Amino acid sequence: MTAAKLHITTRLAPISVYSPYDGALVGSVDATDASEISELLARARRGAELSRNVPRHQRASILERAAQVVESRRDAFAKTIVLEAGKTIVQAQKEVLRCVNTLKLSAEEAKRNAGEIVPFDAYAGSELRQGWFTREPLGIITAITPYNDPLNLVAHKLGPAIAGGNAVLLKPSNLTPFSAINLVEVLLEAGLPQEVITVVHGDRELVSALVSARDVRMVSFTGGFATGEAISRIAGLKKLAMELGGNAPVIVMNDCDFDKAVGGCVSGAFWAAGQNCIGAQRILVQAELYDRFRKAFIEATEKLRAGDPLSETTDVGPMISEQAAERTKTAVDEAIAAGARLLCGHRREGTLYHPTVLEGTPTTCRLWHEEVFAPVVMLAPFDTLDEAIAMANDPDYSLHAGIFTNNLSVALEAAGRIEAGGVMINDSSDYRFDAMPFGGFKYGSMGREGVRFAYEEMTQPKVVCINRG
DSSP states (O other), X not given: OBOOOOSOOOOSOOEEEEOTTXXXXXXXXXXXXXXGHHHHHXXXXXXXXXXXXXXXXXXXXXXXXXXXXXXXXXXXXXXXXXXXXXXXXXXXXXXXXXXXXXXXXXXXHHHHOSEEEEOGGGSTTOTTEEEEEEEEEOSEEEEEOOSSSTTHHHHXXXXXXXXXXXXXXXXXXXXXXXXXHHHHHHHHHTTOOGGGEEEOOOOHHHXXXXXXXXXXXXXXXXXXXXXXXXXXXXXXXXXXXXXXXXXEEEEEOTTSOHHHHHHHHHHHHHGGGGOOTTSEEEEEEEHHHHHHHHXXXXXXXXXXXXXXXXXXXXXXXXXXXXXXXXXXXXXXXXXXXXXXXEEEOOOEETTEEOOEEEESOOTTSHHHHSOOOSSEEEEXXXXXHHHHHHHHTOXXXXXXXXXXXXXXXXXXXXXXXXXXXXXXXXXXXXXXXXXXXBOOEETTEESOBSHHHHHHHTEEEEEEEEEOO
16 A cells, blocks of 8 residues: 655655554555655645635535545445554444544535624624624644544544635654545545645654644644643644543443443443543442442453454454553553452453453552553442542543433433533443534643534634724
8 A cells, every 4th residue: 555645755764554453564655854844834825825715615515525435435444444553344434434424514514604793782882883703714734643543533633624724734643644645635536625735744853843833823633641742832822622532431320221331331441442532441330230240341341352353253453553552461460460450351462452351450550540542441339429420530631431320310410520521421431423522621632623613623713893883
């Protein structure tokens, strides 16, 4: 697999991309030298001028056509996700369908979210004034995307940016660049002007140049907390939108639908080999139900098949790299040494790390406080809702949480008190609909994704006021 030439010339060695499952070479992409930043920005400035002058109906048509093409090539897109990211084929197919929906939502946003009338006569002395505000593009946006959703998370940045009339400097993960490249090729095929999106591949030096450039008016980043902090230090005066991961709790109350809770928590913990920022990491179960839930949860987990992601019978594919799998094993070893009890799993075969369940994990362990981003989940009992909410809110960052209960009052109380960007009731924490606002509380995020909300982050109001007096 080779990448199309979507950016300017390069002087660095190509970046090779390997299958997480078997190590086979997937392909290579040209690396972009940070010294090219002036040329990249010049191209992006031309792209921003072109993009802002594309009428809204044309932006919408481009995005609609792109959605149709992606859907028509869904098998090819899904296979690319499997090869470069290691997601199972079933999971990859679902990601492609989400990408289609994200593009369609972006097309609708291009047509409808243009501004509002301002009621100037609501203030004494302004009775003879009338006007409105429009939503105008920011200009150039640097978008940096991760490996775990290599297609849909790119769509979540490109779709709203295009809808808003911006240009994008897109830096996908070096581990999974081809899904992003294929999506950009489809957008160009659908009629997007060539210079509106510039795809680059490279190292920290390149990222620093892209982030700190004065011409860039916004950085949209999805990735790790440490990288997000580093970006914020060098970005300068520009908008920052960051999704920095989570450590999702799911609360299971005594009165829940038991089978739904078990099934939802198993899926929520191990989807995409746990490489999911809203995946269930800490499952908190009311004490009276704990033993029954633990038994059923372990039985369901042990039935999951880990292996070849191209097989439709595989439930859990590989982690992104052997280093990631080994880091996971080390973190679990540390927790066990500190007193956690292993209930199942904790076997590594290359990049395959078998679904792992722990209980009794000390709250001082990094597994309890940090994002594990792996097929590892911790069970813990609680007595009262107050205790569960205190445990849920323990980490310094949080994206989503979940609660299973048939008591509406309990559900709404928990939703109000849990510190998270979203609380899923009778769903695991990993439910996400691409139209909803998405982001975290505390140190977990800055800004919101979700098409409408990202569009508003990527545009700015301009007020027009007419004085008739």
